[in-house]
Amino acid sequence: MDRTVAIDVSHLCKTYDGHKAVDDLSFQVYAGEIFGLLGPNGAGKSTTLRTLITLLHPTSGTATIMGYDSVHEADKVRTVIGYVPQERAIDRFLTGREHLQLLGALYHLSKEEATKRIGELLTLVELEAHADRPAKTYSGGMKRKLDIACGLLPDPKILFLDEPTLGLDVQSRLRIWEYVRMLKARGITVVMTTNYLDEADRLCDRLAIIDGGKIKTLGTPAELKIALGGDIVSLTLKEIDRIPTLEAELKGRPAITSVRATAKGLDIRVESPEKALPTILESANRLGCQIEFIQYNRPRLDDVFIAHTGRAITESIPETESA
Amino acid sequence: MGHYWQEISALTMRWVRRLSREKFSMLFTLVQPMLFWLIFFGNLFQRAADTDVMQAPNYISFLAAGVVVMTVLNNGLAGGVDLLFDKENGFLERLMSTPIHRSSVILSRFIFVMAITSLQVLVILGVSYLFGVHPATGILGIATILLIGMMFGVGLTAISMAMAFSVKSHGDFFSVLGFLSLPMIFLSSALVPLTAMPGWMSFLAQFNPMTWAIDAVRPLILSGWSEALPHVGMVIIVMLVFDALCLYGGAKAFRRAMG
Numbered sequence: 001m002d003r004t005v006a007i008d009v010s011h012l013c014k015t016y017d018g019h020k021a022v023d024d025l026s027f028q029v030y031a032g033e034i035f036g037l038l039g040p041n042g043a044g045k046s047t048t049l050r051t052l053i054t055l056l057h058p059t060s061g062t063a064t065i066m067g068y069d070s071v072h073e074a075d076k077v078r079t080v081i082g083y084v085p086q087e088r089a090i091d092r093f094l095t096g097r098e099h100l101q102l103l104g105a106l107y108h109l110s111k112e113e114a115t116k117r118i119g120e121l122l123t124l125v126e127l128e129a130h131a132d133r134p135a136k137t138y139s140g141g142m143k144r145k146l147d148i149a150c151g152l153l154p155d156p157k158i159l160f161l162d163e164p165t166l167g168l169d170v171q172s173r174l175r176i177w178e179y180v181r182m183l184k185a186r187g188i189t190v191v192m193t194t195n196y197l198d199e200a201d202r203l204c205d206r207l208a209i210i211d212g213g214k215i216k217t218l219g220t221p222a223e224l225k226i227a228l229g230g231d232i233v234s235l236t237l238k239e240i241d242r243i244p245t246l247e248a249e250l251k252g253r254p255a256i257t258s259v260r261a262t263a264k265g266l267d268i269r270v271e272s273p274e275k276a277l278p279t280i281l282e283s284a285n286r287l288g289c290q291i292e293f294i295q296y297n298r299p300r301l302d303d304v305f306i307a308h309t310g311r312a313i314t315e316s317i318p319e320t321e322s323a
Numbered sequence: 324m325g326h327y328w329q330e331i332s333a334l335t336m337r338w339v340r341r342l343s344r345e346k347f348s349m350l351f352t353l354v355q356p357m358l359f360w361l362i363f364f365g366n367l368f369q370r371a372a373d374t375d376v377m378q379a380p381n382y383i384s385f386l387a388a389g390v391v392v393m394t395v396l397n398n399g400l401a402g403g404v405d406l407l408f409d410k411e412n413g414f415l416e417r418l419m420s421t422p423i424h425r426s427s428v429i430l431s432r433f434i435f436v437m438a439i440t441s442l443q444v445l446v447i448l449g450v451s452y453l454f455g456v457h458p459a460t461g462i463l464g465i466a467t468i469l470l471i472g473m474m475f476g477v478g479l480t481a482i483s484m485a486m487a488f489s490v491k492s493h494g495d496f497f498s499v500l501g502f503l504s505l506p507m508i509f510l511s512s513a514l515v516p517l518t519a520m521p522g523w524m525s526f527l528a529q530f531n532p533m534t535w536a537i538d539a540v541r542p543l544i545l546s547g548w549s550e551a552l553p554h555v556g557m558v559i560i561v562m563l564v565f566d567a568l569c570l571y572g573g574a575k576a577f578r579r580a581m582g
Contacts, residue, residue: 053420054420055416055419075422078421083420088413089413089414089417091337093344094340102333103417103421105330105333106421106422106423107421107422108330154421
């Protein structure tokens, strides 16, 4: 695929006190996509992200952001990126508007330019009505909106989001997802870390599953699921002795990837259930195999995660609440 | 240069805004040293203290210089606290991901702490004036006191910021802070002249930069230029060395923390 590369990470390593937090990471992020770093806590997602936003120097390897090296051209990198930190990086005593004004000065915007952008951003994240209240009066969702407005103030080419919906209620999460999709529609490249599988599945164009500082797998959510072998149709037959007959009949049929006999029936991996199910039912009918029970499973990202890391994402140590 | 100034003034404004939102905290910050030390302690020991030992007309006039420098000490040692919180809640990362000079955040903090400290020193001298302590060296003497205070404050603030960048948790920070503050005061000439101290305490107090600062501020308030000048000259040299050491350590800690 010939797409513009926004971020190029090559053999990135970061070692803390002899512990390899990130171990030989290489990947590319394409311009205009939502790229996710998915993994349990301590997997190396945040270390990777902090390296990309120039806050950490890699032990070895390089990261290039919009063609600029993250170490030697850190100043240039900082002008093209926006960052939304994981913690509630909010000064409780400042108002929403004052946060944006402060950042406006740090991005060296003129007063007029800053005022204009701040107005637009407050409208975008629907915080105009609360812009002049101290941030300590904000709800969790409002703080997150302010966070995002802060990240967008420099009009970045790439926006980095660190666990954007951690600890938010369902409605706020859906809202944040909407914003992220809207940013993509505006042509902004989004790089986010998450340890929510549903978030990665529904939001990211492509994602890398990271565990133990290494990339376990990388692709679109659909690709990753298909790589597991597609959807599974499980049949339970009334007469167990008919299993081999049906197995032989179904093997090699179109839309069916593989057929495997189980104790009570068959596990059939299918490319598309729409095409495979009629074939399966028709064959069973024709051969007189009575089906007692039929179950259809679509692999979820959880299955991808388990397949690549050997455990469920929820088995990681729960994050201490960062208030 | 224009950018640099824009960054520093915006960051300094943030500290001012924060303080102005905490009206009570601001009031107590300003009032505490003169209330606790100057008014209570000063008047409490007014008769207990021997004016011959103090070499001063009364204890409050002796204590004024000590309270001035104690204020510099406490403000300086606490100067890194806000950066510590910024580091812990991620605000510092947000600032550092913007294209600012790495030193802007630190410089803004120095400017703010120095300004607040100077303001407090002026308030303390004003209250002392009400208790009859009239600085012998006049306006120029007060300016010199502010200069000494700032020179001492820069080093202390640098220590505090270095600690803020180095500690693992803010519990550590406040433990060290609490441990440093009072011994620094007792092992100095703030409350009692060195000549009146037990030998081992006066010995230790000689190495306390606070003693040097107080010994220069006190004659500026009590005696006059002729007695003060040698002390002022000496304290400037001591403070230059002190600041150089603290700034060097602070820069190292900052670079280690910020990559």
